[in-house]
Every structure is written in structure tokens, then in C-alpha cells.
Amino acid sequence: MDHTKRTLSFNQLSEENTKKLRSNIILLVTYKLFFFLGELLDELRISSIENLSNELFHEIFDYLDGIDIYLAFSNLNHRFQQLLTSSSILYKIKLIHFSSNEIFMFICEQIKHQIYSINFQIPVHLNQLLTSIIIDSSFNCLQSLVIEDIQPDKLIPFLININSLPQLFSLDIRTVHVIGDLNNIYQLIFALPTLKYNKLYLYGNECSMSIPMAVTGKQFSTIEYLQIGHYYTFDELSALISYTPKLRHLNLSHINQDDSDIETMLPISLEYLTSISMYTNYINFDEFEIFIQNIYSKVKNLYVTFSYQDITFLDAYRWEQLILQYLPQLKKFSLKYYEHRHSIDSGEQTQFNSSFWIEQKLIFNVEIHEYKILYLVCPYRKRWYEYKNSTVDYLKSTQLTIKYVFSGEPADNLFMYIKRIVNIVQIYHLDIQQQISIDRLMQIIHLLPDLITLKINSLTFYRSYFNKELPTTCSIEHASKIKKVYIEKTETIEEIYFFLNVCLYMEFLNVECIHSMSIELFLRDILNKINKDLRLLCIYVSKADDNMIKRLKEMIDNQKILSNYTIHHELGNIYLQWI
Structure with missing residues (x-):
């Protein structure tokens, strides 16, 4: 960018476009101000936002984009001009398809000493913008950067420039472009002197690393939160985190499909590591177990999501032994296991209701989606049927949530999923999150003999041609055991009568x-x-x-x-x- 563009004044910009943009921004900002402070303005009998204190404007500006603030309030009057240039005002800039690079660069030049964060979230001409503006030590308050869709040839110069930022705390890089070799990228990231949070997400693109293990005595990274969103092997992971001895949170996804080095993975000691999150399609339970055994740390939080088809992930005893032996300080645990069609049935019921899991207040739940089943082990949270001081029966806490009911079409997959689930765990609570017909509902209840509670989104009396004659004797018997019913949306009183007739021993009814x-009239009809x-x-x-x-x-x-x-x-x- 030449000197003329660098010193471009606000008056040199297109006067008509600037006025139009300023007018629109003022309207937007004014709307937001009154949205947040409408009641306060009424109470204080303030008719103009100019009568608000500077302290209140500081709080208001914290909710607004920095470019919007500058366009709306600069050159309005002396008071606002002083306020905008005050060192106590820090700007958060979020560029989403921003229309004018010139306006951004001009404003950036005026307030760069006050910019706290910049989010380049798919703006127009991002790579041209990064060529035109150099983010360096003059941005002395900049603490957070988010860069999306940057070209590989622009990334390395960008990382070199931001090395001089004195307060850069967080760096988030996401791109769909292929970056073949990550060696230089990570070396430059690890060299950032004040960085605490780093995320590198390549949206599943293949990449390679041959980064060596860190050598004692060399400079280590200050990173405490590392999020790796690209393919890697366990050897490469070992090398990466050898540079981060202060690491506290490790978030992993996209383990390499062809990785075969897990059994030779070197032990890693991370003194400060307390939290691990992992999502992967490509490792089985045995490999995950080896990974945990080789991480020497004081992990207190473990959140894992697996899509690899290994039913061992639902082996409660294996998890219990792994936690007791290698994660003795664990306080928070979450397991998600996605199972797709044609999975192999173990023939055994899971034991996530044993005393070990009850003591941790962790429960086992299941969700049915259109094409998969999600099994979850997660902390127990209060549910709709718990009223006042009711006690929690952890032995009978397993809930099935159905997110797709195959309305108006054959539900063979749904029934297949349910049959598979009841082979693994007993279901006591049912939550159906779509409108469902009575006959489809009774078919589901027919397959769930242990239901205690039932929650549905809404009910319809539509009868499907695909369903057999209902209700069956079993479905009526199972429905009679349901103690608590919740109907989120009620259209007719007949829907309530239906549940009162089939749930003969109902103790609690929750309706709209x-x-x-x-x-x-509504209450009297129910009570009758x-x-x-x-x-x-x-x-x-x-x-x-x-x-x-x-x-x-x-x-x-x-x-x-x-x-x-x-x-x-x-x-x-x-x-x-x-x-």
C-alpha cells in the first residue's frame, strides 16, 4: 500500500458513501443502545443518549463492534472525540464481509493503539487486506486474533509480523486451504512470546509434520490452551506438546486414519495439564487407553467423543479401571459414542449404573438421530419431573431422547435402533422431541417395558398406513406404568384425555x-x-x-x-x- 493510501484522511473517502454508512451505523448503534438501556433511560428520564455518563458508554461500547463505534461517533462533537481516543476504551473489531478495506485500514490506523481484538471472519479480500496492513508492535493492546480462510503463502509472513505484538494472548487460525507442511507454522506459533491460547483448524485437510522433539534448554512455548484441529499421528502429537510444558488444556480432533504408532508412543509428562478434550473417528478403545496411559499429568477434566465403531467404548468396567489407575484426580467426565447402522452387538448390557458411577453422579443416556445413535455418559442434571425435594434414583436414570420419529414414513430404522438400545441398557425415561402420532408413540412404548416418565413435543391423532393395528396389549401394559407425563404443546383437550386413559397410574401431569x-375451563376439564x-x-x-x-x-x-x-x-x- 503506497504512502497516499496510508495517510488517507476520513474526508478523502467517498463523501456520499461515508455519510450513508455513518447514518446506517448511527441508527444501528442507537437501536442497540436503547435495547440495552431502554428501561434505565425511562427511569432516569433521559431523553438523549448524550446525557449518559462516560462510564456507561464504556460498558455500552463493550457490546458493539469497534468499526461501528468509530463510524457512528467520530467527529460528532468534542466530548465523543475525546471519549473515542481515551486509553480506557479498547475496541473489538469483527470483520464479516466488510465492504470497504480502505475504511477499515483508515480506522485501524487511527485506533490501532486501542484495538483489543480483531476477528477476520471470512471478510472480502482478506489476503489482500493482510498484505495492505501490517499487524506489528504498534498494535500494543492487541490480545486476540481470529483469522479465517487465510492463504498458505500469507500465513507465514503474518505469523512473523505478529511475533512483535507485546500482549497477544489468543490466536485462532482456521482455513480450508491445504497447508502441506506444518513445521514452520508451529515453530512460528511456539515462538510467540506471550501466547496462552492457540487453535489451528484445517477443516480435515491432509497435512504432514516432521517437527523434532523439544530440546532441553531451548525456548519453550508459553501456550496453556492448545486446540489441534487437523490430522496428526501420536508421534507428531508427542513432538508438538513437548514444546508446551505449561499446557493446561489440550483439545484434539482428526487423529490420522493411518496412524499405527500408538503402541510405540513415548510417555509425555505435562505437570500442569488438567483438561483433555478429544474427538476422533479413527481410534479404538485399546488405542485410546494406551494414549491415556502415556500422558503423565493431573487431569481433572476428560471430555471424549468417538465415532469409531468399537462397542468397547461402552464397557463401563474398562472405563472404571482406566480412571482409577491413570486418572485418579478426575473430577469431570463426559463420554459420547456415535454408533451407526450395522454395528456389532456385544450381547451385554452396559454397567454405567454401578456404585462407581453413582458416586460420581454420572449417568448413561441415549439419543436417536436420523442415521445414528448417540450414547452419552454425563453429569446428572435436574429434570422436568423432579419437583421440590424429590430424590434422584440414579439406578433408574437412563433416558432415551428421540430426535427424529420418521413421521409419515416407515419407521423400521427407528424400531431397529430402539431394539438395539434396550439390548444394551434399560430405558426408564423417554423424551420425544418431534410431533408424533398416537400409533407411532404406542409402537415405541411397546418396545420400552420399563418407562417411568414420558415427555413429548406434541401429539397428533394422525394414523399412519404403515403401522399395524394398535394399541397392542403390551403397549397398553407398558403405558400404564408411566408415572409422569409432560406434553410441551397442547392443541386439544382430547390429547390430555388420551394420556389420562392410557397412563392409568399417572402421578404428575405437566401440560401447556x-x-x-x-x-x-381447562383446569376444570382436567380435574374432572x-x-x-x-x-x-x-x-x-x-x-x-x-x-x-x-x-x-x-x-x-x-x-x-x-x-x-x-x-x-x-x-x-x-x-x-x-x-
Whole structure:
């Protein structure tokens, strides 16, 4: 970029375009200001944002993009000009398809001593922009950089330039371009003097590394959080993290498909490493076990996701032994195992409900997607059916979540998935996240004999031509065991009657009030149909308030529907409980 462009003044830019852009930005910023501060302005009786204090503007600017702020407020008046150039204002710049490189470069030149972060997220002409503007030590407050879709021939000069940044804390590089050799890239990254967080994501492109192991006495990287999003072998991984002795968090994905060196992997000692996250398609449990055995550290958090078809990943006893022997300080654990069609059945049920897992408050859940099953081991979180001081039965906590019900088409895959799942684990809780027909629902219940709770998105009385005559004796028997039912969206009172009729021993019903009915009529219709076991009712009404509770209480008392009961509302939910 020549000297004329470097010293380009704001007045030299296209006056018409600048005014139009300024006007649009001012409208946008003003809208955002009042969105965040509308109630405050009303309370303080402030009619103009110029009456707000500088301290409040500091907080407001923290939510806005730096380029937007400068275009909207520069040269408005002396007060705003002083505010924009104040050392206490740090700008966060996010470039997404930004229309003018010249405007960006001019503003960048004016405020480069105040820029805290720059996010080049697929802007137009990124590589031309990086050629025109040099990010160097003059950006003395710059702490975070995100670069997306950079060309390989621009990456090395870019990394050389940013080595002089005195406060660069975080570097995130993502590109779809093929970078064949990562040796120089990582050597330059490791040389960045203040870097704590680094992510390099190549979107699955093949690459190679022959980086040597770090030599004692040479300069090591300051990186504490390392995210590797490209193919690597375990030998290459060993070499990489030998440069990061201060590493605390390691995030891995895309282990090389052809890696065969895991058994010869050298032990790695990382004194400060406390967290490992891994996603991979290409290693089995035995190989993962060897990897963990060779990491000498004090890992407290382990989050792993596997797509490789090895049913051993669901062997609770193997996991228990691995954790007890090699991860004794583990506090947080999450396992995700994706299983695709035609997987081999082990014929054994998983034991993630043993005392070891219960003590850790970790539970086993399953999700059915359109083309795969997801098995999860994760911390227990409070569920919709837990009311007040109800106790958690970890032995019966396994939930099946169905995200795709094959509506209007044959559901052979769905039923195949369910049959496979019940061979592995008993299902006590069912969550169906799409609208489902009654006959499809009863087919599912037919396959799940141990259900305690049922949650559905919504119900339809549509009858599929693909389904056999329903309900079966088994489905009715299984439904009668369901104690708690939650219907997220309710269209007709008949949907509720259906569940009251088939779930004969229901104790808790959670529903949404039908929009076309008054809450009084809705509640009375339900109470007139209740069975002898139902003792708790939750109805969602968006406008629930104390007056509504008072009216319902008067109706119940006047019509003598219930005697010994309590009723109250919480966040739009009306709770009615009786003895």
C-alpha cells in the first residue's frame, strides 16, 4: 500500500458513501443502545443518549463492534472525540464481509493503539487486506486474533509480523486451504512470546509434520490452551506438546486414519495439564487407553467423543479401571459414542449404573438421530419431573431422547435402533422431541417395558398406513406404568384425555394450557377426568399471576373439586398439588 493510501484522511473517502454508512451505523448503534438501556433511560428520564455518563458508554461500547463505534461517533462533537481516543476504551473489531478495506485500514490506523481484538471472519479480500496492513508492535493492546480462510503463502509472513505484538494472548487460525507442511507454522506459533491460547483448524485437510522433539534448554512455548484441529499421528502429537510444558488444556480432533504408532508412543509428562478434550473417528478403545496411559499429568477434566465403531467404548468396567489407575484426580467426565447402522452387538448390557458411577453422579443416556445413535455418559442434571425435594434414583436414570420419529414414513430404522438400545441398557425415561402420532408413540412404548416418565413435543391423532393395528396389549401394559407425563404443546383437550386413559397410574401431569380455552375451563376439564393416583398438576400459562391463582382457588373451592390442596405459580407455571 503506497504512502497516499496510508495517510488517507476520513474526508478523502467517498463523501456520499461515508455519510450513508455513518447514518446506517448511527441508527444501528442507537437501536442497540436503547435495547440495552431502554428501561434505565425511562427511569432516569433521559431523553438523549448524550446525557449518559462516560462510564456507561464504556460498558455500552463493550457490546458493539469497534468499526461501528468509530463510524457512528467520530467527529460528532468534542466530548465523543475525546471519549473515542481515551486509553480506557479498547475496541473489538469483527470483520464479516466488510465492504470497504480502505475504511477499515483508515480506522485501524487511527485506533490501532486501542484495538483489543480483531476477528477476520471470512471478510472480502482478506489476503489482500493482510498484505495492505501490517499487524506489528504498534498494535500494543492487541490480545486476540481470529483469522479465517487465510492463504498458505500469507500465513507465514503474518505469523512473523505478529511475533512483535507485546500482549497477544489468543490466536485462532482456521482455513480450508491445504497447508502441506506444518513445521514452520508451529515453530512460528511456539515462538510467540506471550501466547496462552492457540487453535489451528484445517477443516480435515491432509497435512504432514516432521517437527523434532523439544530440546532441553531451548525456548519453550508459553501456550496453556492448545486446540489441534487437523490430522496428526501420536508421534507428531508427542513432538508438538513437548514444546508446551505449561499446557493446561489440550483439545484434539482428526487423529490420522493411518496412524499405527500408538503402541510405540513415548510417555509425555505435562505437570500442569488438567483438561483433555478429544474427538476422533479413527481410534479404538485399546488405542485410546494406551494414549491415556502415556500422558503423565493431573487431569481433572476428560471430555471424549468417538465415532469409531468399537462397542468397547461402552464397557463401563474398562472405563472404571482406566480412571482409577491413570486418572485418579478426575473430577469431570463426559463420554459420547456415535454408533451407526450395522454395528456389532456385544450381547451385554452396559454397567454405567454401578456404585462407581453413582458416586460420581454420572449417568448413561441415549439419543436417536436420523442415521445414528448417540450414547452419552454425563453429569446428572435436574429434570422436568423432579419437583421440590424429590430424590434422584440414579439406578433408574437412563433416558432415551428421540430426535427424529420418521413421521409419515416407515419407521423400521427407528424400531431397529430402539431394539438395539434396550439390548444394551434399560430405558426408564423417554423424551420425544418431534410431533408424533398416537400409533407411532404406542409402537415405541411397546418396545420400552420399563418407562417411568414420558415427555413429548406434541401429539397428533394422525394414523399412519404403515403401522399395524394398535394399541397392542403390551403397549397398553407398558403405558400404564408411566408415572409422569409432560406434553410441551397442547392443541386439544382430547390429547390430555388420551394420556389420562392410557397412563392409568399417572402421578404428575405437566401440560401447556390450550390457547383457545380459559385457564378455569381447562383446569376444570382436567380435574374432572383425573385418576386416583394423580396428585400433582403443572400447567404453563404465559400470563400466570397472583390474580389468576386467586380465581382458580375460588373456582376449586366454590365447586368443591378438591379439598386438601396447594396452588401457586412460578415463572409462568401453575402448580396444583393435592392429597
